[in-house]
Amino acid sequence: MLWPEAIRAFKNYLKLERGLAPNSVESYLRDLGALASFLDGKVAPNTVEEDHLYAFIETISEMGLSSSTQARMLSGIKAFFEFLRLEKIRDTDPTALLVGPKLIRKLPEVLQVKEVEALLEGIDLSTPEGTRNRAMLEVLYSSGLRVSEVVNLQISRCFFEEGYLQVRGKGSKTRLVPIGKQAIHYTEIYKTLVRPSLDIKKGYEDHLFLNRRGAALSRVMVFYVVKNAAEAAGIQKTISPHTLRHSFATHLVEGGADLRAVQEMLGHESILTTEIYTHLDRAFLQQTLREFHPRA
Structure with missing residues (x-):
C-alpha cells in the first residue's frame, strides 16, 4: 500500500469509525503527511521500521518544534500504525516501543471559590446580554463544560427538573452532566425574560445561548465575556472559559469528590487526564499547611 492510499483509508477510519471532528482529522493527516x-516515498507504510521513526523524531526536534508538538505528532503516527495493524495491512506496530519527548505538564490557572463568586456576582443583570452572560458562566462553572459545549448546548437537552444536561463533547460523544441550582435559576431567568425577545434565526431555534442577532454565540465571544467579567471583578489572573472548567474540577477534588466521577463529568477518555487535578489538590494542601501550621 502506498502513502496516498493509506492516508485516504486512515482519514475514513478517523471520520467514520472514531467519529472525530474535522479539525482533529486534519491535524492527524497533517502530521502523517509530514x-x-x-x-520521501522510499519507504512504504507497511515497511516502516522503528529506526525510520526515530530519525523522523530527531529531525523534527532539530527543527525546534516544542515537546508538546512533537508528542502530538507522535500520537497521530501511533494511531496510524495501530490502524494499519487492525486492518491487517501490517503484522507489527513499529511505534510499540517508541518513546517520545518528556512533557512538563503545566498546571492550569484556577480561581478560588471567592474569585468565582466575585466573577459571577459582578455581572450586570440590568441588560439582556448581562443576564445571558450570568446564566452562561454559571453553567460553565456548575457543569465544567468546554466552551464548544456551552455554545452548542440545546434546550431540548436541558433536563432541569432532573438536574442534568446532555452534552455533545469531543468526537460527537454525548454524556450526562449534573447542573446546580444556581445555574438552573439564572438560565431560567434568561430563557423567560431575554431569549423570547430575540429574532431567532432559522436553524438556531434549539440553541440555548444566542447572540443579539438570534444566532449561536462564537467561541471567541465567550472568551471576551469571561475576560470582561474578570476585569469587572478586579481579578488579575489571565483567565478563559477553560479556567472555569479547571476550577470546577479542582473544587470538586478539593472537596473530596471521587476522581472517576470527575472524569465522567469532564468527559475525559483517560483517568490520567483527570489526575492533573490531584496535583492541584496537593498544591492546595501544601499552601494550607504553610498558611495555618504553626511550624510550617
Missing part, C-alpha cells in the same frame, strides 16, 4: 514527506 512523516510521508520525510520518508
